[in-house]
Amino acid sequence: MSYTIYLVEDEENLNELLTKYLESEGWHVTSFLNGESARQHIGQSPHLWILDIMLPDIDGYALIKEIKNEDPDVPVIFISARDADIDRVLGLELGSSDYISKPFLPRELIIRVQKLLKLIYKKDAPDHKKGLSVAKYRVFESLREVYEDDKKISLTSKEFDLLLLFMNNQGRAFSREDILTHVWGEDYFGTDRVVDDLVRRLRKKMPDLKVETIYGFGYRMLKA
Structure with a gap:
């Protein structure tokens, strides 16, 4: 490598x-x-x-x-x-x-x-055949880990939750309010602009994800 x-x-x-x-x-x-x-x-x-x-x-x-x-x-x-x-x-x-x-x-x-x-x-690297594939990445849901080739990508807990939401619902459009509920929970109190920041961070760490902005509404990840 x-x-x-x-x-x-x-x-x-x-x-x-x-x-x-x-x-x-x-x-x-x-x-x-x-x-x-x-x-x-x-x-x-x-x-x-x-x-x-x-x-x-x-x-x-x-x-x-x-x-x-x-x-x-x-x-x-x-x-x-x-x-x-x-x-x-x-x-x-x-x-x-x-x-x-x-x-x-x-x-x-x-x-x-x-x-x-x-x-x-090399130590503790998972078997990439067992991970879920999205774009050029391998995602291990139970381990809450993401790899690009042999390199582990460091995601925060909320970044990983957002990734799973998009992965498991490819093609589906989510409003900012939907994402707030799924990632932060129904009791979250604050601006929905935290969603934009979270998406920005995920795109930066995983630039090959096809996350589309739906202006005035929210986001969706296109099917690979």
Whole structure:
């Protein structure tokens, strides 16, 4: 499987070197030289982030908070010229999976990435033949999990409930009020605009779903 990796490293020569090593393993690498350019791609669901802590604008700690807020399950490896124990502990507390101190051999990074990807994406992967197919995704209702190839897509509880509603009623039009009742329950009190936000988030995470907007009414998922 070809994994997608986002690399954030402001030292241009090191960025290019690490990119070449990572791509030599058959992985697709998108590299960034600063935090702000990387921030624009948060939510695009790579398989792995590699973050330098010391960046010229936004530091790695601020970035990982935003990354984990959008995708709690995506693994992150920190790289840093600082080798202080407090940095390692803080990184772990913020959700990093590993920490490498500079200077390091590029091959060391490759080995750590290989082990982490295998651990995250191969362990406990369900039998895709048993899942329900919708578009390019496999949905496991009892596990409440969704996969695209071997990559797990992280959905919130309400996002998954909305997906099931659409999947089990393909072609049927739902008003915003219908969706509120099915996903939030009859006792929900608030604006129906939360439905628009929920649909937007589901489309962003699963862009190949054919969810159609019925203007002035609601939504429906077209049959594949």
